[in-house]
Amino acid sequence: MKRISLAFFSLLFAISSCITSDEFEVSPRGDFEALWKIIDERYCFFDFKREEYGLDWQEVHNRYSHRVHNSLSERALFQILAKMTRELRDGHVNLRTPFDVGRYAEWYESYPSNYSDSLERKYLGTALQHQIAGNLKYRVLRNNVGYVRCASFMNDIGEGNLHEVMLYLSACDGLIIDVRHNGGGRLSAAMDLASSFCNAPLVVGYISHKTGTGHADFSSPKAITLKPAKGLRWQKPVVVLANRRTYSAANAFVMFMKALPNVTFVGDRTGGGSGMPFSSELPGGWSIRFSASPIYDRHMQHTEFGIEPDQKISISSADFSRGIDTILECAISMLAKEAHSSNKAKFEEDIEKTTVSSNEDHRTPTQRTLRGRTVENIVKASLSHDENLPKGGSRKSVGQ
Amino acid sequence: MRSERPHRVHRHTHLGGIGRNHLYDNYLSPLDYTGFTAGYVFLAESPTHDETARISILKLVGLNLTSAKNPKKNGEFIDMELEAAFGCHFNRTWSNSSGGGNQNGRLRVALGGLAGLHLGGTYSSRNGNNPAQGRLAADLSFSSIAEYGFRLWQQRWLWRTQLDLPLAGVMFSPQYGQTYYEIFELGHTNHNVCLTYFGNAPSMRALSTLSLPFGRNRLSVGIHLNYRQSHLNHLKRHAWNSMFVLGYTRTFKFFD
Incomplete structure (x- = not known):
């Protein structure tokens, strides 16, 4: 009887289609x-x-x-x-x-590095001269410019870490985020860092995925929305430094930051790598990783082959031999110049306030705004924040 | 005064088993993984009124853990499946016993349906952004039971076989190249809840045991075949689980 029942089950199952590899x-x-x-x-x-x-x-x-x-x-x-x-x-x-x-390494091997760890050490200084919060190294450079070095997104950046960095640098007139030679990691870590520079939800890109085996089988792209950080958020000008080794999640970080109003991208074209990779394996036991899910910028353009900087600049041989990071120096100069303009506008504003007694605002539109922000905002709110600051921790994340 | 026949007879069966599982999930790998599996099955059967009642209730809970390797033994899947099912059967009994409660030659055939819930996942030790595949499904199954009680070597043996065939349901599935990051972090869903039927999710469970009295309980030995398959959003999966099971059955008789 048992054999008969097993044969019956086998027959029933054989009738149905087996799903095989x-x-x-x-x-x-x-x-x-x-x-x-x-x-x-x-x-x-x-x-x-x-x-x-x-x-x-x-x-x-x-x-x-x-x-x-x-x-x-x-x-x-x-x-x-x-x-x-x-x-x-x-x-x-x-x-x-x-x-x-x-x-495949030609995306960086065929181009100048535009980064040197010896130069980085020189600008960051000794262990006593810079701070470390999670993945981020930071300090105040000359001209009251803040500098944050983010070498990797392999680990999440805690919201508490970001809050501390922003708090420490809050008195600076501008901020440099250096993601040169950042080979990527977790896309969520890149979003977390970018969220410190965003005051309202903003579409910074689009993502799609394959829906079948055909080369053109893709879902409709859906928006990637950058949400403001719950902690302190930076309100003053920002310069992002990148080079050809800025890849994958770091490339996405640059893409996110380019969508923000206060941000200037300086350095070399990024390396690209805009496909979220999947893994698979071969019968012989080797594994293969490949881009599986494309990410587009906010204009629905691929960034697989990199993102062009707003100001393209390289480290010159002469500067390198003198221990000068040309790209970083350019960023410091830009922010110092911006701070000077901002301070001048603030000074004029203060003078105007003391002389104008009526409630009417007689300022010109140029005086009222600077790079899209009110002068009052620049002065009063170098940082903004939400009241309910989370106490650190990390988010679920995905690597790129 | 207590009646001679129990008004309700509940049977609880606990089975533990070990065996082989054959896993394939092309979201994680194009290769078949095979390995050791261990599981537990709990069955609770109770007629709605008395032992001769035509309607009976069945509850089933199953838990299964698998560690499987790829053909080259350099990749591992860790798989877990939890399932719960509830349903009822319409019973028909034939008996050639000579009275006195003798079960010799007693055949019961039950046909009915089960509503099942399945929760599980597979983790791959070698993948990056697609390290795991989650599973969540609910289905309605056709269920049949055949039970034959007989005397042999002065013992009352009981052979019981159950076959469940899922007919329709719903199942979670990512799209072919969709990351879980996109689904759960960005909130981008895209037909991730799929309707299933016997054509795109041909699955079955067969549980066959032979038991004999042991004190107040029954000892049971048998096989449990749980073949789960699906082909949704171009993602193919199978888990062919075969276990040798050993356990016992307790019978609870309730009188007025």
Whole structure:
């Protein structure tokens, strides 16, 4: 009876369709076909890159397929597969093996670094001269300019940390956020930092995702809204420094900041990397990471190949040899000049207040506003904040 | 005065099991993972009135934990599935016993339905932004039970088999390339609650036990097959869970 019942169950189940995996052989050929198929079905920039430089993934398959045969050694196979993934020109595409990581690095290797850790040490000073809050190193530079160095978004930035940084630098006339050589990390960490410069919910970009295996199967892009931080928020001018190694979540941070009114982006073009990566694996055990979910800027433009700065500037060889960070010096000068203009406007405002006795406002529109803010706001509210400041902690996050 | 026959007979069965699970979820990996699984199943059956009543109530709770490896053994899935079901059956009994409560040759066939709730998830040890897949589903199943009591070697044996086939329901699923960050942090939903039916979520549970008296209880040994599958938003998944189960059944008789 038991056998009969088992046979009955098996028959019933056989009638229904079993959902099974794709069959890939565990061999160099199987790895090649699996890699090509995973990318073909899940990669998110095929149409964009076809327009940019003529990427044809089927043609890539045809070109590489004949090089793969089952007698290949592991390292020989790796060389072929890694080269194939580099056709995507995407720093987020990594083929990981126990002996090497296949990667595309031309997005930064072909350009000047525009960053030096020795220069960073010089400007940050000794351990006694700068503070550290979470991922952020910060201090006050000359001309009363605040400097925040954010080298990574790999860990969340606590709201309490951000509050302390803003409080410490609140007397500064301007702020520099340095995300050069920041290779990214958690997108939520980038949003947390950017939220300290935003006073009202603001659409800073769009995100979409694949809805099927076709190259054009995407959802309608939906807005990414930057929400103001619950703690202290910066109200004065900000300069963001970036270079070609500003990538992924750091690239997104620059994209978010560019949507804000008080922010100037100085340095070199960012490295890009605007696809949120997924991971998968090959039958042979190697893992593959690839861009799966595209993020666009607020004008619905891709930033996969980087974001152009408002003021492009590089560290000159002469400055570097003299221990001067040309980009940082430029930012300090810009903010000092801005502060001077702001102070002059404030002085004129004070004079006007003492001489005008009526309630009418006789100021010119230029006097009333400076970079979109009222003069009173600049003076009274170098910082704004919400009353209910959370006591630190981190948020759920996702890496990029 | 107490009646001779109990008015209600409740049967509680506790089963623990170990076995193999065969996992596949193409949101996490294109490869099949296989490994050890351990689980627990609780069944509570009670006729609505007395033992001969035609309607009976069934409650089921199941918990399952799996550790599975990919073919190269360098990746691991940790899977958990919790399910609860409640339903009723229409019973029909045939007996060739000679009276006196002798169960020799007593066959019960029950047909009915179950409303089930499934909660679970799979964690992949090697993924970044797609490290896990969550599962939440509710379904209505066709359920059937066949039970045969017989005497052998002067013992009253009881063979019981249950088969549940989910017919329709709803299930959570991200879109093909959608991150959980987009769903839960940005609040961007996109057909993440899908209708399921036997075509896109062909699943089944079969539980077959053989039990014999042991003191006031019954010891049971059997197999539990729980095959869950879905193909939603171009995401394919299966969990083919097969367990050898061992447990006991307690019978509670309620008199007036």
